[in-house]
Amino acid sequence: MLRLVSLSGVLVILAILLVCSKNRRAIRWRLVGTGLAIQLVLGLTFLSWQGGRDGVSYLGDRVKEFLGQSAEGTKFIFGPLADFKMVEGAFTANDKVDAQTGLNYAVYRDAYLERNARGNAKRDIGFVFATQVLPTLIFFSSFMAVLYYLGIMQRIVQLMAAVMARLLGTSGSESLSACGNIFVGQTEAPLMVKPYLPRMTQSEIHAVMTGGYCTIAGGVFALYVAYGVPAGHLMVASVMAVPAGLVCTKMMWPETEASETMGKVVTTARSESRSVVEAAASGAADGLKLALNVGAMLIAFLGLVAVINWGFSAVQVGGAPLTLERMLGWLFFPVAAVMGVQSSEIGILAELLGKKIVLTELLAYKDLGPMIQKHEISPRTGMIASFALCGFANLGSIAIQIGGLSVMAPGRQSEIATLAVRAMWTGALATCMTACVAGALGSEAGG
Template identity: 40%
Template sequence: ALAVAANIFLGMIESPIVIRAYLDKLTRSELFLMMVVGLATVAGSTMVAYAAILGPVMSNAAGHVLVASIVSAPAGVLLARIIIPETAGEGGVAADYESALKYDSAIDAIVKGTADGLMVVLNISAVLIVFVALVALVNVMLGGFWLFGDHVTVERLLGWLFMPVAWLTGVEWSEAGKAGWLLGVKLTLTEFVAFIELGKVPAGEMSERTRMLMTYALCGFANIGSVGITVTGLSVLMPERREEVLGLVWKGLFAGFLATLMTAAVVGAMPAAIFR
């Protein structure tokens, strides 16, 4: 519960640090839940950036971004429990959560915490660069192919695949192509790039309703780069469970991505009058 609450304002690796003393005690279901919620929400620092990007083209952008991260947390909990339910007798009151993390002094805690934080940051930065570079490499390989008058890219291919998904969240079919492309950008090039592209769309080329729905659908760390970040960060914090993390991370990406779509669908099901 503490990790889920922290995930609303902290990143997917910062929130596990909050409960680091108990990471080795988490059940498989609890570990997966923590991963999914981390991928379904965003950090407070990125909320400010997203609000600044969307501010010129959408009213009350900061409020929508904040609500998106809050609502996606219980959506992530729901999906995580459905995909990997808790085994009776393992978690909750039946588990032993006695902390094995001990420090010799306050200075020892500060030094070790700083070292762990630095290692996590360095690994995350390197992995993010590599994963984005791999997507760019695939796009270069596909660049020789043309389809409908433009180069084929991973984002475009996923955009066509996500068109019906965007429509199911409440986007009009006439705008589903653009919305699906934004979802493809989020999945491959991170949600930060997707928000930049969403902010570039002129007000006259996208309805206020679609822009709002896309704000909720894009507001989460569920992208391919985050897969590497999750594995790297948790491997530093809990190296003894690295194999378990590797086995769960792709399911976590699917659940985290679906959680943000569920949040957008909830907003899309509301009366159209609220978007005026």
């Protein structure tokens, strides 16, 4: 029954796109049908077929192991603070000197016991977000920069773009940008087609922006895995978002102009680094900026949410204080209802969707990860939520894209600003579409 609800969700999204389309008569239904078919094939392969699910699960485990290697560098810088077990041992070890690390935890343990006696010590004090999660972004950003320098990423992106352009009939530039978003962020992917941006059609610019909104960057992929979101779900969602995004953007803003790169294979620019060491260093520097940005955003947004909830704390609705999460849940309840989760968890999914779009997906995934790990929601809801949140479609990203693309194509700034809001909602619908496809084809166990 829930699978049918998810399937109906796809139809609802298509209906919304049709109603809101810039030019309904110009919609190319062959492109729409082919894009849906590609999602269907991907879903059947990686979500329905046991072999595909096992493969994704295996690859996801290897990705987690790979990201775990960043701990070596983190431990060197932060010492015991970088290791949950070490820090936890400081408060639970029976011996004065830990046999593994040789560190004397007596002082820390005594301080902990004193705090515990006062009733203000927490058992989970061992987890330190700044030293155990954010460094992963630096490591992964450096690794991606090395892949880019070696030309590996470009070859993968160009191959995928050529396939998408051939199957869907999209232009080479918009296909390349869409596929590039699997690996890089919403401001980096357009750099791959920067020479073409000033002469792109409005539909192509809309497609470039939508692609940025409906995918996540490689760096934050590592962050969400660290939150506890299954890596396999994020990988499949990122790949499925490419055809979903192209379907949604070509329904919302169909092509009516002549494209310069239609039927052409567009190549990506080479890395500016002169050696693999320089590439690794440059990537690490970019990762540091990302880590600082993520940390600052979490500090600011979590504080602002707390202020809002504090302001509404005196307002009682249904016997409970009114909170921002509850208000967002009511607003996005209809969207969550058509995704195919059990009725008792629609409100939870709606709150996550609202938090993602109004605030940022960082906060939404921060809440989702522990829910999955602690089995507070069903595996099916965890899977659908992982897909639905997998994109940068939020209000803050509108300013990011306008600013980034306007620098690359100064003469198109007014058009970019006009397209930005519509593209953001198109990207949000694309992630909801992949979530519905996952709900229709995924196993009830959330695979």
